Amino acid sequence: PEQSQAIVIYTGWERHALVGSDVRLSCSFFSWRWTSEDVSFSWTYRPDGSRDTISIFHYTRGVPYLDNKGPFKDRLEFVGNPGRRDGSILIKNLDLSDNGTFTCDAKNPPDIVGRPSSVRLLVFENPIQAGVITGAIIGVVLGLLVLIVVIYYLMRFLVARRVFSLSVKHGKKKKEGSQQRQGPVPPADPSKVKAATSEKKKQESRKDKK
Amino acid sequence: MLLLLLGIIFLHLAALVLLFVSTIVSSNIYYTLTHHHYRSVTDSPPPLFFFSLAEWIQAVQAVMILSIIFSCLSLFLFFCQLFTLQKGGRFFLTGTFQILASLFVMSGAIIYTVMSPEWVLGTYSFGYSYILAWVAFPLALISGLIYVILRKRE
Numbered sequence: 001p002e003q004s005q006a007i008v009i010y011t012g013w014e015r016h017a018l019v020g021s022d023v024r025l026s027c028s029f030f031s032w033r034w035t036s037e038d039v040s041f042s043w044t045y046r047p048d049g050s051r052d053t054i055s056i057f058h059y060t061r062g063v064p065y066l067d068n069k070g071p072f073k074d075r076l077e078f079v080g081n082p083g084r085r086d087g088s089i090l091i092k093n094l095d096l097s098d099n100g101t102f103t104c105d106a107k108n109p110p111d112i113v114g115r116p117s118s119v120r121l122l123v124f125e126n127p128i129q130a131g132v133i134t135g136a137i138i139g140v141v142l143g144l145l146v147l148i149v150v151i152y153y154l155m156r157f158l159v160a161r162r163v164f165s166l167s168v169k170h171g172k173k174k175k176e177g178s179q180q181r182q183g184p185v186p187p188a189d190p191s192k193v194k195a196a197t198s199e200k201k202k203q204e205s206r207k208d209k210k
Numbered sequence: 211m212l213l214l215l216l217g218i219i220f221l222h223l224a225a226l227v228l229l230f231v232s233t234i235v236s237s238n239i240y241y242t243l244t245h246h247h248y249r250s251v252t253d254s255p256p257p258l259f260f261f262s263l264a265e266w267i268q269a270v271q272a273v274m275i276l277s278i279i280f281s282c283l284s285l286f287l288f289f290c291q292l293f294t295l296q297k298g299g300r301f302f303l304t305g306t307f308q309i310l311a312s313l314f315v316m317s318g319a320i321i322y323t324v325m326s327p328e329w330v331l332g333t334y335s336f337g338y339s340y341i342l343a344w345v346a347f348p349l350a351l352i353s354g355l356i357y358v359i360l361r362k363r364e
Contacts, residue, residue, distance in 0.1 A: 131271075132268070133265055133272065134268040137268075137269060137273065138272050138275055138276055138279075142276075
């Protein structure tokens with residue numbers, strides 16, 4: 001039997017991805033010998049916080065075997081090129097439960113002594129852009145404030161206009177009638193209009209009483 | 211009389227300054243909070259999009275900024291009403307804005323208190339900006355109430 005030498009396996013250190021996206025976990029190895037026909041790749045998965053490791057992928061003798069029962073059923077794809085020492089897999093449609101450690105073990109007979117390499121997968125929720133919610137809340141509150149101010153002044157303006165038209169009617173009637181009258185109220189100062197409004201109301205109520 | 215005026219303005223400014231410091235410093239704490247959480251899970255620096263993950267942090271930011279805006283508006287309105295109000299009138303508008311500012315600070319501090327234990331691993335003492343917010347809240351509230359009660363004299 002040939003003497004086996006060490007094989008060095010490389011994977012990434014960590015992979016980040018968003019929920020729903022695909023991620024490629026790459027695995028390669030270094031070995032002094034030519035790539036054997038019996039080269040094999042194995043991927044195992046250990047979820048975050050769990051002690052159990054399950055096998056999810058195995059490539060041997062030219063045939064890739066994908067997980068068809070476990071958590072990655074129908075989501076795994078072999079995208080590697082074993083002839084080029086590439087044992088990469090593709091995981092599709094990631095979920096938060098896919099957080100964990102993926103370990104790749106490659107063997108290039110007779111070089112089988114090697115330490116499997118692990119890559120950590122971190123899956124994140126799709127984040128809301130920083131500040132969108134902040135801006136929305138501030139915008140809504142300030143918008144409401146501006147709206148209230150606008151409505152307030154609009155009401156005052158409408159009341160002033162009504163007072164103006166009323167006083168014009170009054171003025172015309174009084175021209176025909178007696179002499180004591182007030183000229184049409186100039187549509188200027190709201191505070192003066194307020195005073196004029198209350199005065200007009202008082203006058204009207206006095207007239208009604210009479 | 212002048213003493214009273216200065217006292218009221220000083221109280222208002224004290225609350226405003228506390229709000230400013232609390233808001234500005236707490237933006238650093240948001241970073242630390244998420245960074246701290248992430249660091250205890252892995253050893254690498256968190257990816258950039260991680261910081262915007264928490265919606266409640268953004269809500270706290272918004273509410274703190276709103277409290278500053280309303281407190282500044284209240285101060286501005288105070289000076290406006292000081293010169294335009296009739297004798298014996300009350301500073302209702304000024305007081306309303308200041309009280310609203312204090313309510314905003316209160317809601318910000320409450321949201322922070324309720325939500326942060328979910329995010330913080332292990333022991334993590336609340337930073338001083340959190341304490342400043344809880345001090346600014348009664349100050350602003352009292353200041354607003356004084357405005358509502360106060361009557362203008364000549």
